[in-house]
Amino acid sequence: MPDRATLKVRVNRDKCQGHNRCKALAPELFELDEYGNAHEIGDGAVPAGLEEKAYLAKSNCPEFAVEIIEE
Amino acid sequence: MARPTVTDWATDFDHLDPAWVNDPFPIWDDMRRKCPIAHTDRFMGVYFPTRYQDVRAVAYDTVHFSSRRVVVRETPPPRIPAPPITSDPPEHRPARMVLLPPFTPDAIKKLEPRARALANELIDKFAGRGSADAAVEYSQEIPARLIAHMLGLPEADGDLYRRWIKMVLVDGITDVSVALQAAGEMHQYFMGYAQQRMEKPGDDLISYLVNIKSNGQPLSTENVIGTLRLLLIAGIDTTWSGIGSCIWHLATHPEDRRRLVREPALMATAVEEFLRAYAPVTMAREVIKETTINGCTFKPGEMVLLSFPAANRDPSMFEDADKVIIDRKENRHAAFGLGIHRCIGSNLARMELTVAVEELLKRIPEFSLAGPVTWSEGTVRGPRQLPIKF
Numbered sequence: 001m002p003d004r005a006t007l008k009v010r011v012n013r014d015k016c017q018g019h020n021r022c023k024a025l026a027p028e029l030f031e032l033d034e035y036g037n038a039h040e041i042g043d044g045a046v047p048a049g050l051e052e053k054a055y056l057a058k059s060n061c062p063e064f065a066v067e068i069i070e071e
Numbered sequence: 072m073a074r075p076t077v078t079d080w081a082t083d084f085d086h087l088d089p090a091w092v093n094d095p096f097p098i099w100d101d102m103r104r105k106c107p108i109a110h111t112d113r114f115m116g117v118y119f120p121t122r123y124q125d126v127r128a129v130a131y132d133t134v135h136f137s138s139r140r141v142v143v144r145e146t147p148p149p150r151i152p153a154p155p156i157t158s159d160p161p162e163h164r165p166a167r168m169v170l171l172p173p174f175t176p177d178a179i180k181k182l183e184p185r186a187r188a189l190a191n192e193l194i195d196k197f198a199g200r201g202s203a204d205a206a207v208e209y210s211q212e213i214p215a216r217l218i219a220h221m222l223g224l225p226e227a228d229g230d231l232y233r234r235w236i237k238m239v240l241v242d243g244i245t246d247v248s249v250a251l252q253a254a255g256e257m258h259q260y261f262m263g264y265a266q267q268r269m270e271k272p273g274d275d276l277i278s279y280l281v282n283i284k285s286n287g288q289p290l291s292t293e294n295v296i297g298t299l300r301l302l303l304i305a306g307i308d309t310t311w312s313g314i315g316s317c318i319w320h321l322a323t324h325p326e327d328r329r330r331l332v333r334e335p336a337l338m339a340t341a342v343e344e345f346l347r348a349y350a351p352v353t354m355a356r357e358v359i360k361e362t363t364i365n366g367c368t369f370k371p372g373e374m375v376l377l378s379f380p381a382a383n384r385d386p387s388m389f390e391d392a393d394k395v396i397i398d399r400k401e402n403r404h405a406a407f408g409l410g411i412h413r414c415i416g417s418n419l420a421r422m423e424l425t426v427a428v429e430e431l432l433k434r435i436p437e438f439s440l441a442g443p444v445t446w447s448e449g450t451v452r453g454p455r456q457l458p459i460k461f
Contacts, residue, residue, distance in 0.1 A: 018413060
């Protein structure tokens with residue numbers, strides 16, 4: 001797992017069904033709209049130290065809607 | 072009622088067979104290896120995919136598989152719509168959107184204090200006794216009373232709800248007239264309250280539904296009543312079963328129970344793992360257009376049992392799928408369904424499960440089974456009698 005903040009998370013809005021797993025696991029990176037569907041906070045940049053949470057969010061999404069972009 | 076003996080699980084399965092009801096997991100494991108999409112001529116023809124990928128494929132395919140029938144019954148009843156669970160695109164989306172806001176995590180969070188108080192009121196009644204039926208006296212009461220609380224109905228009406236649920240989901244599987252009778256009774260019950268809340272709205276879910284607008288139009292009475300019926304049926308039996316399975320696991324696995332007492336921070340992963348391993352809900356779809364998945368041709372008019380519980384035990388998707396690992400980190404389980412019909416009450420159910428287990432462990436950290444356990448049959452799986460001693 002990279003230890004520098006070069007990661008971005010992104011929620012694929014078409015795939016998200018509002019399971020709320022990403023927000024529960026990484027509230028620093030995801031927020032919900034009024035319907036409970038998720039999106040990344042800001043541009044999705046993952047601050048240093050939150051990489052593991054980002055990967056957990058990705059690997060717990062039942063709809064495979066959370067993507068991680070390594071830049 | 073005795074059912075004809077199953078001769079071969081792959082070609083003649085029966086999900087009401089006592090062997091399946093008591094312990095379905097070895098049956099599913101065997102099917103998954105030998106015949107991953109089983110079929111039976113019983114119930115007028117039903118397919119049973121056991122692999123995660125196949126369950127997922129059916130759940131995502133709303134063109135060939137319709138939700139207009141979501142329970143496998145011996146004789147299909149005239150349709151009893153309960154939108155959005157019985158809706159297909161394009162009607163599904165608007166029916167679902169109006170229901171989502173009261174079920175977001177923030178909205179559900181507000182119910183948590185009531186849930187904790189409720190759990191403790193129930194525990195108070197049996198704590199001094201040294202024994203209890205954890206299914207009857209605890210698990211089933213929490214969701215029944217909390218749904219009543221959400222709808223702004225008397226919590227004591229929970230007894231009435233459980234009667235209807237049994238009529239629709241248990242007795243109604245083999246005798247449709249019972250399911251229809253329950254639907255009629257629920258209709259009458261809810262009509263009265265809907266009328267009342269239209270005139271005098273309160274801060275409850277019925278008031279929300281009778282006053283909400285979808286595309287600028289209020290929901291039709293039929294839609295409101297159908298939705299209320301759904302919330303009642305889907306919100307109680309399922310969570311009751313989920314809570315009961317958690318308690319059953321903790322009663323039979325003292326090492327996990329003691330670890331949770333010692334390390335309460337594991338509760339979040341433990342609840343997800345219980346949801347994976349003991350997912351209570353098996354949905355169904357009606358095949359409306361012929362299609363082939365994984366070499367199996369699905370014939371129109373027949374049903375598919377959409378077993379999220381079987382998908383959750385697929386070793387090609389989950390490492391050590393047959394083991395309950397309460398600190399499992401990666402857990403992409405499908406307990407709340409996949410695709411557009413994701414359980415609308417998932418945030419509520421998770422809160423109820425967490426609260427029920429936490430409060431029980433706080434008050435009664437040591438307990439074990441005190442007698443035979445019986446399991447429900449049909450659409451929802453969970454303990455119906457769960458005697459514990461402490």
